[in-house]
Amino acid sequence: MKSLLFSFLLLLSVLVSLKNLSSWVLLGMLLIGLASYFLNVLWLKPKRLLWKLQRQGIRGPCPSFLYGNVQEMQKIQAKAMKAANFGEFVAHDYTSTLFPYFEQWRKEYGPIYTYSTGNKRHLYVNHPELVKEMNLSTSLDLGKPSYVTKRLAPMLGTGILRSNGHAWAQQRKIVAPEFFSDKVKGMVGLMLQSAEPLMAKWEASIEAQGGTTAEIRVEGDLRGVSADVISRACFGSSYFEGKMIFSKLRTLQKVIANQSVLFGIPTLGFFPSKQQKEIRSLEKEIESLIWETIAQRGEECSQEFPSEKDLLQLILEGAINDVGKNSSKKFIVDNCKNIYFAGHESTAVAISWCLMLLALHPEWQDRIRDEIAQVCPDGSIDADSLPKMKMVKMVIHEVMRLYPPAAFVSREALEDAQIGHLLVPKGVCIWTLIPTLHRDPEIWGSDANEFKPERFANGISGACKLPQVYVPFGVGPRLCLGRNFALVQMKVVISLIISKFTFSLSPKYRHSPAYRMIVEPGQGVQILIQRYERASSM
Structure with a gap:
């Protein structure tokens, strides 16, 4: 325009x-x-x-000319933030603070309603059966919302996280095999190598803070571990070589989050704002750094003749073979940005939430520790022992239910699309609020807002009435490709930490979930750690 x-x-x-x-x-x-x-x-x-x-009987708030419901959303948001009671008390239902307009309208109009941002029409759908049908749909008529993709382009480009149709199918064909279970199992050794320095760092912190207890702010350390894992496993380098990319991606994420991707409307200004200039500058720097890494890796591979190809090599070959040499550079850079972001940011945030909840519930630390002692009597965690750790898996599932990094399932009707009894006109964007689904008492029971990992004792299907609405990684055709990778990495890091330390929440911790493209601890997670001394057998 x-x-x-x-x-x-x-x-x-x-x-x-x-x-x-x-x-x-x-x-x-x-x-x-x-x-x-x-x-x-x-x-x-x-x-x-x-x-x-x-x-079709769908109601919603009355839109104004030009702005739609944006001004109303902003007023509701401002009022909710003013009344927010973030602090020492940990309340797991944060939707009424982070997304108060969705909650207010849901109570007024039900689980299906319509609203608009500017000239863009949206459909909010949190009806479980309709969500199930939408998520399992294989139709290419439902894709990622184009206007959101445009706003996130500096961060994600048109890589697999945001692409649609043939381009998405093509990228999935190239990237997906590298994250199959057998490939991920082979990466466990690399994950352990990346996590061990963190254990040493926390040991040193205990010594430096008196030898008994240390206060740790975990999220920065966990980002470092997760970034190192994705670099080693997929690109053959360590975090120290790629740390500039991760640092700039994190900065770019914060700047884009300030633009209000959910309900901001485009301006008609001819000159870019200071914020837009910063975004463009960061985008160019990141793409340049990624391409330097790619070029360096290509040179190394040509000299080393490796027996096994890493993800970067497969992307290079797939791009040249499937999209042609002229388009391959953008294809490669965009998907590297997707892997860098999704492969380390979301996983690190999820582990941060895990440690926060385990600090609140030390009895689950004990259960996991007892299980590790049984599964790994010599204390060595490896690829064969991880699948046997049921307690860790239950905790991870419950954490991802209460604090899924992705807050929404979002789709756009690229053509008129049928979802259950609804006909969604072309151009309408569909939004599903994941935390609301994950806390629905009719699906999860009256204790839906409580941390109870035992609900997953018999798997996801035994935890709720409709397993298809448990969607921390999505479900169906657009299931997150990195799901196996993320779950195994979480298991490795959490198991290592619990086998070596006991921990509780620091008095400095303030519970304040924040939405910055993903839901993360707004003021970090501070814990108090002590060495775990394993009792010797008599």
């Missing part, structure tokens, strides 16, 4: 300088055409979509 308006104003300046009648007639026709275009885009099209949804 911005480029169209700029082109029109440029043409307008030329026409105004002309004197003959035909030029003024042409100018009039252009003005009428432009007015018609904006009338259709800003008013008629959104009205038509709203009418199609209302005909």
Whole structure:
């Protein structure tokens, strides 16, 4: 829209300088055409979509011209943040603070309603059966929302996390095999290597803080471990070689999060804001660093002739073979950004939430520790022992239920799409709030807001009435490719920490979940750790 308006104003300046009648007639026709275009885009099209949804009995808040419901959303958000009671008390239901407009409208209009941001029409769907059908749909008519993809492009490009249709299927074909269970099992050794320095660092912190107890802020250390894992396993390098990429990605994530991806509306300004300039600069730096890493890795591989190809080599080959040499650079860089972000940021945040909850519930530390002692009598954790650790798995499932890093399942109807009894018109975006699904008492029981890992004793299907709405990694065709990788890494890190330390929450911890593209601890996670001294047998 911005480029169209700029082109029109440029043409307008030329026409105004002309004197003959035909030029003024042409100018009039252009003005009428432009007015018609904006009338259709800003008013008629959104009205038509709203009418199609209302005909099906779907209600929602009344939108205003140009802004839709954005101003109302901002007012509700401001009021909720003012009344927020973040602090020492840990309440797991954070949706009414982070996403208060969705919760307020859900109570008013039910689990299905419509709203708009600017000229974009949205459909909120938290009806379990409809969510199940949407997630399991194999139709390419449902894809990732294009306007969100555009806003996240500096961070994720058009890699596998945000692409649609043939491009998505093509990328999945190349990337997915590297994350199959057998491949991930072979990465356990690398994960242990990456986690061991963290154990040594925390041991040193205990010594430095008196020899008994140390206070640790965990999220930075966990990001370092997770980044090292993804670098070693997929790119053959250590975190120290790629730390600049991770640091700049984290900075870019924070800047983009400040733009309010959920309900911000595009501006018609011709000159980029200071924030947009910062985003573009970071994007260029990150892409340059990634490409340098790719080039270096390609040179190393040509000299080493490795027997096993890492993920980067497979992406390189797949891009050249499937998308052609001319398009391969963007393909490779975008997917590297996706893997760097999803492969370390989300996993590190999930482990941070795990440690917070285990610090609150030391009895589960004891259960995991007892299980480790049985499964690994010599104290050595390896790829064969991890599948036997049921307690760790139950805790991880419960943490991902209460604090899923991804807050939403989002789709856009790329063509008219049928979901259950609903006909979703082309152009409508569908949003499902995952934390609301994960705490629905009708699905999970009256204790849905409590930390109870035992609910997963018989797996996901035994934990709730409708397993398809447990979606921390998505479900169906768009199931997160890195699911196995993330779960195994979480098992490795948590098992190592619990086998070596006992820990509790620090008095400095303030429970304040924040949404910055993913739901993370807003003020970090501080814990008090002590060495675990294993009792010797008599």
